[in-house]
Amino acid sequence: MAVTTEAKTYLNYINGEWIASSSEEVTKSISPANKNEVVGYVQKSTKEDLDKAVAAAKAAQASWRKLSGAARGEFLYKVANILEKNLDDIAETMTREMGKTLPEAKGETARGVAILRYYAGEGLRKVGDVIPSTDSEALMFTTRAPLGVVGVITPWNFPVAIPIWKMAPALIYGNTVVLKPAGETVVTAAKVIECFAEAGLPSGVVNMVSGSGSVIGQGIIDHPDINGITFTGSDQVGKQVGQGALARGAKYQLEMGGKNPVIVTNDADLDLAVEATISGGLRSTGQKCTATSRVIVQSGVYEEFREKLVAKVKELKIGDGLEGDTWMGPCSSESQLNTVLSYVEKGKEEGAKLLYGGEKVQEAGLENGFYVQPAVFDGVTSEMAIAQEEIFGPVLALMKVETIEEALQVANDVKFGLSASIFTTNISNMLSFIEDMDAGLVRINAESAGVELQAPFGGMKQSSSHSREQGQAAIEFFTSIKTVFVKG
Numbered sequence: 058m059a060v061t062t063e064a065k066t067y068l069n070y071i072n073g074e075w076i077a078s079s080s081e082e083v084t085k086s087i088s089p090a091n092k093n094e095v096v097g098y099v100q101k102s103t104k105e106d107l108d109k110a111v112a113a114a115k116a117a118q119a120s121w122r123k124l125s126g127a128a129r130g131e132f133l134y135k136v137a138n139i140l141e142k143n144l145d146d147i148a149e150t151m152t153r154e155m156g157k158t159l160p161e162a163k164g165e166t167a168r169g170v171a172i173l174r175y176y177a178g179e180g181l182r183k184v185g186d187v188i189p190s191t192d193s194e195a196l197m198f199t200t201r202a203p204l205g206v207v208g209v210i211t212p213w214n215f216p217v218a219i220p221i222w223k224m225a226p227a228l229i230y231g232n233t234v235v236l237k238p239a240g241e242t243v244v245t246a247a248k249v250i251e252c253f254a255e256a257g258l259p260s261g262v263v264n265m266v267s268g269s270g271s272v273i274g275q276g277i278i279d280h281p282d283i284n285g286i287t288f289t290g291s292d293q294v295g296k297q298v299g300q301g302a303l304a305r306g307a308k309y310q311l312e313m314g315g316k317n318p319v320i321v322t323n324d325a326d327l328d329l330a331v332e333a334t335i336s337g338g339l340r341s342t343g344q345k346c347t348a349t350s351r352v353i354v355q356s357g358v359y360e361e362f363r364e365k366l367v368a369k370v371k372e373l374k375i376g377d378g379l380e381g382d383t384w385m386g387p388c389s390s391e392s393q394l395n396t397v398l399s400y401v402e403k404g405k406e407e408g409a410k411l412l413y414g415g416e417k418v419q420e421a422g423l424e425n426g427f428y429v430q431p432a433v434f435d436g437v438t439s440e441m442a443i444a445q446e447e448i449f450g451p452v453l454a455l456m457k458v459e460t461i462e463e464a465l466q467v468a469n470d471v472k473f474g475l476s477a478s479i480f481t482t483n484i485s486n487m488l489s490f491i492e493d494m495d496a497g498l499v500r501i502n503a504e505s506a507g508v509e510l511q512a513p514f515g516g517m518k519q520s521s522s523h524s525r526e527q528g529q530a531a532i533e534f535f536t537s538i539k540t541v542f543v544k545g
């Protein structure tokens with residue numbers, strides 16, 4: 058393919074080397090802020106490339122697992138320092154490649170640094186327990202073994218943090234990895250992998266192969282030498298990953314969609330609730346699995362809340378994420394933009410009232426980007442698609458309820474259960490919410506998005522495979538428990 062701009066070509070990283078795909082084909086990674094801007098050219102890899110990466114990861118695993126946890130941790134500290142040194146460049150690449158604002162991209166990259174340091178420290182923490190045996194002369198304890206080669210399939214919405222929160226625990230517990238980053242954000246992923254390369258990890262411990270989901274993603278699902286697969290992305294692909302892994306006996310972990318509610322009660326601090334609804338629902342252009350999408354408000358404050366919310370949403374500045382005054386960037390791709398626009402139409406057809414936004418931005422200077430105005434719908438009811446399906450865009454659905462019981466019933470009336478928040482000053486409302494809300498992450502007087510790296514993260518119902526990522530919970534997926542019985 059002819060390269061028509063100055064944009065650089067990014068290679069696969071296999072067995073410690075940067076190499077081109079055997080297909081000899083590349084694809085363009087474009088900027089969602091301006092579809093005519095090429096961020097880079099990336100490899101359109103083949104099954105043969107994946108096989109090489111898996112073979113390298115398999116060969117490297119035996120000696121990587123034999124290192125002490127402390128020695129593996131030293132490598133992760135080095136990667137963290139290199140990522141920190143390159144933070145500005147990587148964050149800017151992220152903004153150019155998927156559109157989130159530069160401060161958000163910097164925050165995410167700094168989070169990647171912190172995650173690496175957290176898991177580097179895990180190398181010195183305990184991995185097992187001593188359990189009393191019924192035989193008084195025996196010693197019984199648990200230890201943990203790595204899975205082997207882990208396939209990492211990641212989305213485009215957190216192109217630095219998600220690969221790192223999967224790879225860092227995989228590595229510290231003695232696994233080797235093959236990363237398949239999302240097609241939209243391969244350049245950002247390649248710059249993250251450059252940090253691992255510069256840190257001098259042994260060849261084959263970390264590998265990256267870019268390419269389509271149907272070839273490289275499916276290849277990871279089917280590969281007999283991949284022992285575990287960790288995935289974040291859509292509900293539909295997640296289920297394919299789970300079924301494929303189960304069919305060949307591989308371990309899997311899935312983080313998928315959300316349809317996250319915020320409940321605002323009659324006694325809430327309304328200004329705080331408005332701020333948090335906007336931040337939770339519209340930051341990153343609503344493209345977070347933890348984003349607020351349903352706003353369930355008690356009737357006593359409904360009108361006042363609605364008025365304050367719409368007034369603030371109208372003030373948000375939409376633009377290129379690299380510009381200092383931009384609050385919300387574009388959707389990450391044309392297909393995400395079209396998904397948002399089609400849900401806005403569906404909402405109108407179903408009888409919800411569009412109070413504001415929901416149109417493609419036509420402003421001069423933004424016409425070549427995938428920009429959409431944030432949308433606020435009024436009078437949304439549970440049976441509507443905009444109240445049930447993950448839109449993954451800046452669309453807020455207002456729903457009126459009378460009581461806290463009704464609020465919880467509406468909040469739980471979806472197939473997902475990832476995150477949820479409530480704004481209330483009443484302790485019994487808080488306790489009912491903690492007890493009865495079916496979500497893996499429940500937050501009181503705080504927005505629904507915002508995950509802390511040291512705490513378990515994952516969803517209930519169809520939001521995940523019921524496993525948890527991050528914090529010490531990660532050890533459960535990336536290792537197997539071995540029970541040891543010793544008799545002298």
Ligand SMILES: NC(=O)C1=CN([C@@H]2O[C@H](COP(=O)(O)OP(=O)(O)OC[C@H]3O[C@@H](n4cnc5c(N)ncnc54)[C@H](OP(=O)(O)O)[C@@H]3O)[C@@H](O)[C@H]2O)C=CC1
Nearest residue numbers: 211212238239240269270274275290291294313314346449
């Ligand atoms: N929970 C979350 O954090 C996320 C949820 N989503 C949801 O998914 C929707 C679509 O986004 P999209 O990016 O298409 O999400 P996908 O689920 O398609 O993509 C996630 C990852 O899976 C890969 N993949 C795609 N098809 C397969 C396959 N058959 N086998 C294995 N891996 C595959 C993708 O590769 P490739 O990029 O090459 O297609 C990407 O690396 C969004 O609108 C949103 O609703 C999306 C991203 C994150």
Ligand SMILES: O=C(O)CCC(=O)C(=O)O
Nearest residue numbers: 344345346347506507508
């Ligand atoms: O809210 C966050 O910080 C993390 C969200 C997330 O994991 C996702 O969108 O995939």
